[in-house]
Amino acid sequence: MAAAAAIALAATACGSSSGGGGAGAMGPGFDLASKQILNPSTKTGGTINLVTSQTFDSIDPGVTYSAPTWNLYRTFARTMMAYQHTPGGNQIVGDLAAGPGVQSNGGKTWTYTLREGATFEDGKNITSADVRWAIERSNWSSLIGNGPTYFRSILTPPNDPKFKNLDVYKDGDKAFDNIIVTTDPKKIVFNLPQAFGEFDLVMTEPQTAPVEKDKDTAAGDAYSKRPISTGAYKIATYSPGKELKLVRNDAYNQNSDPDKMHVALADAIDVQLGVDSAERDQRLLTGEADADIGSALTVANHAKVLQDPVLKSQIDDAPDNSIAYASINTQLISNLDCRQAIEYGVDKGTVLNQLGGQWGGEIAGNLLPKGIPGAAEFSTYDYSLPKAQASLAKCKTEAPALFTDGKLSFKIAAQVNAPDMQNAATAIQSSLAAVGIDTEVKLYPFGQYAQYCGNQEYARAHKLGMCLANWLPDWLSGYGMLDQLVTKNGISATSGQNYAFLDDPIINDLEKQALASTEATTQQQDWVKIDHRVMDLAAMVPLTHRHIMRFRSARLTNVMINQAGSGGYDLSVLGLK
């Protein structure tokens, strides 16, 4: 029966797909792209058709801030450091830089050497001053706001008035002469006020892709409309919200790229933007589009693709190193036993089912996913109703003030228009009710979520006890995962990301120690210690380490899922059969 259906589908699909391959063709197999290179090939030519239901926040690599755009922009923006193109890979190597930074001065000084022969698309040689300008313009100007601000917080002391309102377009960048030293056009030296052991990872950000200062006019505005390529592709046309067309950048000097970071097999990449997600799925399944730039298939199509052997051979369900979690407000629920009652009382199996079941991920016992170097998964609390009830009873005698009318009661926040997470909140509500904890689910809009969950005053006044959210680290390290979620850096007056309001001296010290260390393994161990400490304090309920179900057409070659693809398909290396 299944075979007959597959043949019928293949027959109909051949008529509709002109490019050969596409839908109907048997793919290399289910869920393999994170483990091996699928359809390895060196064949060049053709146009890859990509699609996304989103629109780009910006086409400027220095301003954009989302996993799919980072993945895509790496095709035309050459960063200093980059993730290796290996299946499931999470290791970094030099891209524009010849290699990792050389540390001196106790981790406060980082020196990088640029590769020989790298040029912009207009043929001009790339110098260290172009990298310096790229970092400055995206962190100290009116461009700031949407993009990440790691350089801003790492390169200058916090709250230094000299840098706080600096706009390099207006005020010039003299202030950075001793911070980013570029006296040698082939060398760039960073002098940090404090040691930051993961500086190489920061250098993977698209903000490090060089920008020609004299072409960057109108305070970054002109450049933000049409960035000048430093990668193997360049922008042919871009109509915001509709389409981005990339073509091969003929000026790209392959000799400057000995590690083959930018091979550019296909002649062109066409990205259709803002396609409704149901329509997007349809295009993928019929072979009209080859892949999404980062998002998952909608849950409604999971059953369809899993039941059809041909479609199933073209999907992956790989972890993307993001986590779904529920924070516990440690200021509101100040008693450890009460928080442990919640930890024991959440039936994560039911929660996982709301988040896609076995295809949606794995039950999480801790925060750091195994994709992070050095991390090991563990579980401090396994679901146990008796243990939850015992902890709650203990809390009641210790902290009766937390109980109203004999019950621990609070609100659980989830996001509007996120039905999976809402159902997960409902499942948590139901399992906590069995423990005897009284909760109410409350929805907040996505854009302002942190202004409710991350606002101490609001959260306390409105008894926001738990907030459900997803976190995808900007880079794969304990810092990327934990800094904003559980340390004091994530707490701000009105909208931080540390929804648990966890300000624990041990955690804060461990972080400082990790960042001061120059040894990767000790850093990693410190992050694992923080992970354990957070669980011991019962400040977070990790729900699932998420898996994302993605579709790739059978005609794509060199398919792999890795960190260079921001947890999705590595777009920089794709080719066509």
Place this chain on the structure above:
Amino acid sequence: MRRAPVPASKRIRSRSTAATVWRKLKADRAAVFGGYTIVLLILLAVFAPVVSGLFGVDPTTLHPALTDVTFGPHGSFGGMSWAHPLGVDQRLGRDVLARLLYGSRVSLLIAFGATVLSVGLGAGLGVLSGYLGGRVDTVVMRIGDVFLAFPLLLFALGLTGALSDEAFGLSGNGLRIAIMIFVMGFFNWPYIARIVRAEVLSLREREFVDAARALGAGTRWVVWRELMPNLMAPILVYATLLIPANIIFEAGLSALGIGLDPPAASWGQMMTDAIATVYTDPAYLIVPGMAVFITVLAFNLFGDGLRDALDPTAQ
């Protein structure tokens, strides 16, 4: 000689307007069907806990064992069974019948509340505007124009965002319901106000109104005793047609994410949730969709019948 008894003349009883309307309405089978359905729906909504209790179901208990994560509930048609006559929902496994019954309370409450609010406001301002005329008329009608030009959905989005938690002594879903009633009711009054105003403009020139005024009747008398009886027909008809529109509007607001907080159910919320699975399991859309359809149809049939019955020229 005894005179033969005069046969008692058959007394002709005059029929009141209400009796005529009632007689015509009863003769209209579609309207009767609509009316009965409306009564039934209201009873089901009011007695939702009792009815779902009879079936042994409730709207919030999860039955994870009854569903498969990827392929939905075990069994056909969303897992219909004797224990769960309309099946259970996709992943949480909550009983659909119970959610439908409890959802009807919210949907009908919002629809009725909003209708009463807009019809009350609109009729009042329409009479005022039409009867007093002049400057009052101009001001009221221009305000009405402003309201008509108001982007209702954006306002609803903003308002739910601004008053997200507690206001006016209400909190949680009580507040959400109040906001939805307010938004739908408060901004829809100009339609009915225009209809009523036009009616009043023609009525106030009629002889019976002149006569009443000549006999010394004050404004209040004229409005309540002379105008109102003649205005009841358009107002009632408009109200019965507005209720279904409001039920659909509530569904729209839920789809935009400004409906109720979970796990509360409303028909709109149920349809919104069903959109994700419409291809794999359309039953989740069909069940609340049919409920909305039946309600809307019942009110429309009843409204149509009522209009015919109230129209003195129609036989």
